[in-house]
Amino acid sequence: MERIMHYIWQHRLFVRPGLATVSGQRLSVIDPGTANNDSGPDFFNAKVKIGPQTWAGNVEIHIRASDWFRHNHHTDSAYDSVVLHVVGIDDSRIQRPDGSEIPQFVMPYTPEIEMSYRRLASEAGGQMPCLAHAIQMPPIAIQSWIDALAYERLYDKSARMLNLLKRYNGDWETVAYIATARALGFGINAEPFERLATSLPLSIIRKHADSLLSVEAMLFGQAGLLPDETAAPGHYTAALKNEYAHMANKFRLTPLQSPGWKMARTRPGNFPHRRIALLASMLHGGFSLMSKLTAVRTPEQASALFQPALSAYWQNRFSFTQTKPQQQNASEHPAMSRQSTDIVVINTVAPLLHAWGTVTSCCQAQETAVELLQQIKPENNSLTRRFTDAGIKCPDAFTSQALIQLFRCYCETRKCLYCRIGHSHMRSELRQHAPQTNNR
Structure with a gap:
């Protein structure tokens, strides 16, 4: 669940009018910050406006607010610069060492959103329910993703050649x-x-x-x-x-x-x-x-x-x-x-x-x-047919290479949240299932 919350925050999928902290102060997210994959707060260098004050600092995300204590963040000085605590369940108040309270925001999130993601990821290598959504996306959006995937695959193969050249x-x-x-x-x-x-x-x-x-x-x-x-x-x-x-x-x-x-x-x-x-x-x-x-x-x-x-x-x-x-x-x-x-x-x-x-x-x-x-004519194999049978056009090898990259590097590895099709699918799910407001 926390992984999905990170994704929602990073891509600002929660943003809508009327956001507020649990204390009732108006909240505006100017910049969600940079995702941190190492130790320390989840997002660095975020910028948020809470009430009349603009804050620049780090953001920490938890399923429950009390996880802050379970993870011992209250004893770690790396978390003293957190300017916003994003949570799924507001069950505790968090204070800095100087006694000031860290503003807390309950992310608009429902169990249906998690179920949608789990259903998407669990079937990514099989039935791939996202394909039904893909053919409904604007053609320019699909073509842009295909172009990016084709270049991604070509650069990956090129990098392999360069590694051999060095060897x-x-x-x-x-x-x-x-x-x-x-x-x-x-x-x-x-x-x-x-x-x-x-x-x-x-x-x-x-x-x-x-x-x-x-x-x-x-x-x-x-x-x-x-x-x-x-x-x-x-x-x-x-x-x-x-x-x-x-x-x-x-x-x-x-x-x-x-x-x-x-x-x-x-x-x-x-x-x-x-x-x-x-x-x-x-x-x-x-x-x-x-x-x-x-x-x-x-x-x-x-x-x-x-x-x-x-x-x-x-x-x-x-x-x-x-x-x-x-x-x-x-x-x-x-x-x-x-x-x-x-x-x-x-x-x-x-x-x-x-x-x-x-x-x-x-x-x-x-x-x-x-x-x-x-x-060159497109490759015709079981992987490319998964997409062409769903209605995605594949006129050449540039496109078939993109589709192979999509399946191998995103579908098989369940990286649905990093795929533009999966991203678009989750956005539509969020619009459908997310609550209209997070005010208490």
């Missing part, structure tokens, strides 16, 4: 290599792919980038996916095993322990074997993705960067033991569909360009990152 001492190509590997995991295998890339430094791969067999052997060996001879006999698999044994001895490589590859209920085209073969083809001959990204201007150019020609063995295989239908012209059937490469572009190219623009102060790169997202 790898400014090596942009290594950052691009790790980011690409992770993106090829398509969520379900993202973590194992990133672990694979970090276990096999780009500096080692570069030493043997002229040999596709060597690159494939190191990747499959590190991934722990090299088959035994009985499961996949043949010259190619035997050559891979021999080559990996040589490379592991030369560079002291150790395969990933419990990599966690997921293949159950996964489409064969998304098996890690085929994605690793694709990554090997990108690394073959030298990896220079970052230098190519800076010249990208369209989704087509970006997508082409992730469509290398697979080796003959992998053109018609999903794994070492599962083949795919033969194709007359393999060049007409790329390693990944355009929909899949778009997802890689969303998760790799846009964040890398934005991060690069941040470091180099290149606004053009950051603008291109946004423009790419606005030109």
Whole structure:
């Protein structure tokens, strides 16, 4: 309940004509102050007018006024500067050490408001009742929130790239290599792919980038996916095993322990074997993705960067033991569909360009990152469908990224009070249920 009271105070949702303290003095809130997440009063540097006097200081909020004593604030000098005590229930008077009484205000608050919040938060990851309210909000309000969420997600991903850049001492190509590997995991295998890339430094791969067999052997060996001879006999698999044994001895490589590859209920085209073969083809001959990204201007150019020609063995295989239908012209059937490469572009190219623009102060790169997202078709998955089925339009990847951010960072984490949709929903609930006056 106190959390909701903090929210109501911070956003001034209680403000209406006729506010007064419990002693009957007229109250005007000029500035609710800055929320304090550490020890001390709940809000710093507030400004309120009580009667004819304007006060600047701190505000403390409690469900019951007597909580002041239960929390031992009367023995803590940090609370001597409190100019207003906001409470849900007025059951005690509070005095400063000098004997003066701290003005007290009973917040307009009812049990129905708390029930509304709990119902909203408890269902945030499921039925999401706020969506019915969302489609009734002004379109400009929804669009503004979507824009903010899309940029929030892009900045989060960009920050991740910058952290990798710091970790790898400014090596942009290594950052691009790790980011690409992770993106090829398509969520379900993202973590194992990133672990694979970090276990096999780009500096080692570069030493043997002229040999596709060597690159494939190191990747499959590190991934722990090299088959035994009985499961996949043949010259190619035997050559891979021999080559990996040589490379592991030369560079002291150790395969990933419990990599966690997921293949159950996964489409064969998304098996890690085929994605690793694709990554090997990108690394073959030298990896220079970052230098190519800076010249990208369209989704087509970006997508082409992730469509290398697979080796003959992998053109018609999903794994070492599962083949795919033969194709007359393999060049007409790329390693990944355009929909899949778009997802890689969303998760790799846009964040890398934005991060690069941040470091180099290149606004053009950051603008291109946004423009790419606005030109790519929206992601169609269970998360985005939650919102589109409710009537929220999703015309592009910029919007679908916003909706994913909304669900992952606000709905799943029950941060309804920090979501503009949840905020609007709670405001309407407050108008409906809050008492008209707090006068005693």
